Amino acid sequence: MCAEASHPAVRLAILAKAPLPGRVKTRLIPACGAEEAARVHAALLRHTLAVAAAALPAARITLWTALAHDHPLFVELAARHTIARRDQPEGDLGERMRQALTPGPAMVIGSDCPVLTPALLKRCGEALATHDAVCLPAEDGGYALLGLHQAHPSLFTEIAWGGETVMADTRERLAALGWRLACPATAWDLDRPEDLERWRRSKTGIPHL
Template sequence: MCAKRFITRLPVTLHVLAKAPLPGQAKTRLMPLLGQQGAADAHAELVRFSVANACRAFAPKRVTLWTALEHQHPLFTALARQYGVTLTPQVSGDLGARMRHALNADPGPSMVIGSDCPSITPSLLRLCAAQLADHQVVILPAEDGGYGLIGTQEDTPSLFHDMPWGSERVLAKTRDRLAACGLTAAFPATVWDVDRPEDWQRWLQFRRKPT
């Protein structure tokens, strides 16, 4: 099912999806390098960085942190106090269902990111919002064949249903569905995420750079 061809000028909202940093349940592919607690701590660091970037790009009232695993985890409540973002539990279902629900939680255009893509800077978030003013969809392709951000003007079910989440085919399949629906899309930049041990080393180098 395709969305209507429609452009709105309402302010863009931003949605951040994040798991609670529970040992053994967060950043499991980093566990061979960091151990269970170390991987959980790494995840918490990335969540804090993502929320900080979101609130540097947009007013906190336009940012929602969607929580999973433990909705009242101290990390989430601390971030809500520090930045004034809204905390909302993620719905059940696969990644597509959770992203689509977040994107349609507020009227007007919206964007969603995960918490493991530190290469999405505040300036890049603002650029994506600007692109979404003139396109029906905005996407930041990821180096691994997925994407780090997607934004939509309105509900577009076909972009989120029956997708090969977690595979290198996500972006290609998304492009195919955009074309099939005749939707205009912008792809402002390619980003990278932190998933594997080598990505963590890249992040360590990245965070040492002066801002």
């Protein structure tokens, strides 16, 4: 496979759950409670959509929703940023990402990465002009972004999603395909109480809580 600069513009898929108390950011609940965890989740989603809208034209962004597809926050954010909404399909995370990345070139992110910026998102999109894949490896062993020209099935099956070997497994699969990988930066996700404190100490802060 060869990535060519003449490929069409890169799309961005954002996979997001509705901020339902008790259903999101469950690892934060023992420290701050279900309601606060849901508010953190909502704040992260607002941040992610603002970053995406600042980096890419609205026509290239799709919000893929789960848990409650017509949740008021989804409706509000899609209208504010004039982006499309789609229901996430059935299946595990790998299958949902594969479908969101088809057709390529496309990138997929969640809404858990507080250090994602418009400049970094643009760098990832630009990397696909000269590489077959782009990732933002995460400190926990996963990744915060995956971008591909082609969503090859081997990248989405028999991977322990949420585990510490996701990025390593993905690198191995990409190498087996002979695909060139760009990793513009390392990121971290907000999953645990200590991550929440880290974000609160950062310049980004937590808006809309």
